[in-house]
Amino acid sequence: MDAGKYLTWQVGGVKITRVAELAGRPFPGTFMFPACTPEMVLRHAWLQPHFARDDGRLLGSIHSFVIESGARRIIVDTCVGNDKARNIDAWNLLHEPFLEHLAEAGFPAESIDTVLCTHLHVDHVGWNTRLVEGKWVPTFPNARYLFGRREWDHWSSEQAVHRDGDVMGDSVRPIIDAGLAELVDMDHELTPEVRLEPTPGHTPGHVSVRIASRGEEAVITGDLMHHPLQCAEPDLANNFDVDSAAARRTRRDFLSRHSDRPVLVLGTHFAPPTGGRVVAAEQAWRFAPVPSADSGKR
Numbered sequence: 001m002d003a004g005k006y007l008t009w010q011v012g013g014v015k016i017t018r019v020a021e022l023a024g025r026p027f028p029g030t031f032m033f034p035a036c037t038p039e040m041v042l043r044h045a046w047l048q049p050h051f052a053r054d055d056g057r058l059l060g061s062i063h064s065f066v067i068e069s070g071a072r073r074i075i076v077d078t079c080v081g082n083d084k085a086r087n088i089d090a091w092n093l094l095h096e097p098f099l100e101h102l103a104e105a106g107f108p109a110e111s112i113d114t115v116l117c118t119h120l121h122v123d124h125v126g127w128n129t130r131l132v133e134g135k136w137v138p139t140f141p142n143a144r145y146l147f148g149r150r151e152w153d154h155w156s157s158e159q160a161v162h163r164d165g166d167v168m169g170d171s172v173r174p175i176i177d178a179g180l181a182e183l184v185d186m187d188h189e190l191t192p193e194v195r196l197e198p199t200p201g202h203t204p205g206h207v208s209v210r211i212a213s214r215g216e217e218a219v220i221t222g223d224l225m226h227h228p229l230q231c232a233e234p235d236l237a238n239n240f241d242v243d244s245a246a247a248r249r250t251r252r253d254f255l256s257r258h259s260d261r262p263v264l265v266l267g268t269h270f271a272p273p274t275g276g277r278v279v280a281a282e283q284a285w286r287f288a289p290v291p292s293a294d295s296g297k298r
């Protein structure tokens with residue numbers, strides 16, 4: 001078993017567990033960022049070995065975070081999912097043992113009480129549903145699914161550009177039809193320790209997740225950044241940003257607010273060790289990984 005599969009962090013009284021769906025083949029930076037060259041990656045030597053290879057290719061990850069706050073079990077983002085027809089080859093008609101990994105980490109699907117999608121992109125909603133006898137059914141039958149109202153308004157409008165197959169039809173609408181969805185504001189409070197924070201740009205209703213407990217603090221980025229490289233190159237726009245100027249403003253604001261502060265930043269697409277701090281460096285920042293509380297098997 002891959003020891004990196006279940007990284008965990010303790011933030012005051014809150015425990016956060018990372019469960020991976022798809023990890024690690026190195027990919028060319030241009031897959032995410034049109035302006036990214038291998039030379040740009042190699043200029044930032046601190047990216048190696050966790051986040052880049054010495055040939056300038058990048059490493060990433062698709063994973064969920066499970067937050068345990070009080071009696072609550074909240075899964076943040078649900079990856080790509082199985083059996084879904086997608087335009088990106090690596091994500092098309094997957095058969096990954098994600099639910100088995102989730103259960104092994106201590107979270108059978110029935111035990112999850114809240115699903116939160118930071119935004120409604122293909123790699124954040126996939127396991128909302130699974131295919132049972134030809135129908136898309138909710139994967140987490142005992143959960144309320146929280147979707148941003150602004151986000152839903154955008155993706156259900158006629159102007160929205162859908163590039164990744166029928167994401168709404170197979171992963172979002174079935175949840176609404178099952179009566180399990182709740183449309184929430186961008187600063188919604190989930191528990192006294194966990195709340196949403198608006199970080200629009202990548203998508204109009206994009207949110208991050210703030211965790212604060214007993215004087216300790218963490219934040220789950222969502223896709224306000226896709227890779228630690230963007231700490232050093234904050235203007236690097238992502239191929240999938242709906243509004244790249246707004247995304248840039250949000251990213252710079254986020255980085256300066258967290259610069260040299262003791263806040264654990266958990267990157268939604270950051271390869272293991274996934275968590276770290278934002279540290280001022282040169283004209284921008286870098287990402288300084290911190291070890292997780294328990295990177296062993298469980």
Ligand SMILES: [Zn+2]
Binds near residue numbers: 121123124223269
């Ligand atoms: Zn994403």
